[in-house]
Amino acid sequence: xxxxxxxGNLSANMSDSDLQxxxxxxxxxxxxxxxxxRDTNQSRGFGxxxxxxxxxxxxxxxxxxxxxxxxxVLNVNEAKSxxxxxxxxLVPMAGVANAxx
Numbered sequence: 001x002x003x004x005x006x007x008g009n010l011s012a013n014m015s016d017s018d019l020q021x022x023x024x025x026x027x028x029x030x031x032x033x034x035x036x037x038r039d040t041n042q043s044r045g046f047g048x049x050x051x052x053x054x055x056x057x058x059x060x061x062x063x064x065x066x067x068x069x070x071x072x073v074l075n076v077n078e079a080k081s082x083x084x085x086x087x088x089x090l091v092p093m094a095g096v097a098n099a100x101x
Contacts, residue, residue, distance in 0.1 A: 002030055003057035007064075008046045008075035010034060016047075023049045026063055027056025048079055 007019065020032035034047040051057035057078070065076040 002050050002052050003054045004079040005049045005051065005057055005061065006046065006075075006077055006079040007049055009072045010043060010045050010047055010074070011070040011072050012043050012045070014043060014047070014070065019047050019049060022064070022069065023051065023060050026051075026060035028052035 005023075010019070014034055016032050016034055019034055020029045023029050023032060028051065030050040030052055032047065032049045035044045036042065037044050049060070051060060061076050061078070064074050067074055
Protein backbone atom coordinates (compact mmCIF):
# COMPACT_ATOMS: atom_id res chain seq x y z
CA UNK A 1 0.00 0.00 0.00
CA UNK A 2 1.22 3.52 -0.81
CA UNK A 3 2.14 6.28 1.56
CA UNK A 4 1.33 9.98 1.26
CA UNK A 5 4.11 12.43 2.04
CA UNK A 6 4.01 16.09 2.99
CA UNK A 7 6.66 18.23 1.29
CA GLY A 8 7.19 21.68 2.76
CA ASN A 9 9.29 24.74 1.96
CA LEU A 10 9.01 24.32 -1.80
CA SER A 11 10.31 27.07 -4.06
CA ALA A 12 7.69 29.30 -5.67
CA ASN A 13 8.44 27.98 -9.16
CA MET A 14 8.00 24.26 -8.31
CA SER A 15 5.36 22.57 -10.47
CA ASP A 16 3.54 19.27 -10.03
CA SER A 17 5.77 17.65 -12.65
CA ASP A 18 8.93 19.04 -10.99
CA LEU A 19 7.79 17.55 -7.68
CA GLN A 20 7.05 14.20 -9.31
CA UNK A 21 10.46 14.18 -10.99
CA UNK A 22 12.21 15.01 -7.70
CA UNK A 23 10.65 11.97 -5.98
CA UNK A 24 10.68 9.54 -8.93
CA UNK A 25 14.35 8.71 -8.42
CA UNK A 26 13.34 7.13 -5.08
CA UNK A 27 10.46 4.99 -6.36
CA UNK A 28 7.15 4.97 -8.17
CA UNK A 29 5.19 8.19 -7.69
CA UNK A 30 1.42 7.73 -7.85
CA UNK A 31 0.67 11.44 -7.58
CA UNK A 32 2.43 14.73 -6.89
CA UNK A 33 0.58 17.98 -6.19
CA UNK A 34 1.88 21.44 -5.33
CA UNK A 35 -0.82 23.31 -3.41
CA UNK A 36 -1.84 26.58 -5.10
CA UNK A 37 -3.51 29.53 -3.36
CA ARG A 38 -6.91 30.00 -5.00
CA ASP A 39 -6.83 33.80 -4.62
CA THR A 40 -3.31 34.53 -5.89
CA ASN A 41 -2.79 31.45 -8.07
CA GLN A 42 0.69 31.18 -6.50
CA SER A 43 2.26 28.18 -4.80
CA ARG A 44 1.58 28.01 -1.07
CA GLY A 45 5.06 26.51 -0.62
CA PHE A 46 4.03 22.94 0.12
CA GLY A 47 2.66 19.88 -1.60
CA UNK A 48 1.91 16.20 -1.32
CA UNK A 49 3.44 13.15 -2.97
CA UNK A 50 1.96 9.68 -2.91
CA UNK A 51 4.48 6.87 -3.33
CA UNK A 52 3.49 3.37 -4.47
CA UNK A 53 5.41 1.55 -1.75
CA UNK A 54 5.97 2.32 1.94
CA UNK A 55 9.66 1.40 1.67
CA UNK A 56 10.15 3.77 -1.25
CA UNK A 57 8.38 6.52 0.68
CA UNK A 58 10.70 6.03 3.66
CA UNK A 59 13.70 6.08 1.32
CA UNK A 60 12.47 9.36 -0.21
CA UNK A 61 12.03 10.89 3.25
CA UNK A 62 15.54 9.82 4.26
CA UNK A 63 17.04 11.16 1.03
CA UNK A 64 15.19 14.47 0.72
CA UNK A 65 14.24 15.71 4.20
CA UNK A 66 16.42 18.67 5.26
CA UNK A 67 18.12 18.72 1.86
CA UNK A 68 18.60 21.86 -0.22
CA UNK A 69 16.57 22.06 -3.42
CA UNK A 70 16.39 25.18 -5.55
CA UNK A 71 17.74 27.31 -2.70
CA UNK A 72 15.27 26.01 -0.09
CA VAL A 73 15.72 23.36 2.60
CA LEU A 74 12.96 20.80 2.09
CA ASN A 75 10.78 19.45 4.88
CA VAL A 76 9.62 15.93 3.95
CA ASN A 77 7.64 13.65 6.23
CA GLU A 78 4.65 11.35 6.32
CA ALA A 79 1.45 13.31 5.74
CA LYS A 80 -0.95 13.45 8.65
CA SER A 81 -4.52 12.39 8.03
CA UNK A 82 -7.23 15.02 7.97
CA UNK A 83 -9.04 14.59 11.26
CA UNK A 84 -11.74 17.03 12.21
CA UNK A 85 -10.73 18.26 15.62
CA UNK A 86 -12.20 20.70 18.02
CA UNK A 87 -10.70 24.17 17.60
CA UNK A 88 -8.18 25.04 20.29
CA UNK A 89 -9.71 26.28 23.50
CA LEU A 90 -13.23 25.06 22.75
CA VAL A 91 -14.85 22.25 24.67
CA PRO A 92 -17.58 20.20 22.98
CA MET A 93 -20.91 20.53 24.75
CA ALA A 94 -22.66 17.35 25.82
CA GLY A 95 -25.79 16.67 23.82
CA VAL A 96 -24.96 19.04 20.97
CA ALA A 97 -25.08 16.88 17.88
CA ASN A 98 -24.49 19.56 15.27
CA ALA A 99 -21.70 21.58 16.84
CA UNK A 100 -19.70 23.58 14.26
CA UNK A 101 -16.63 21.47 14.88
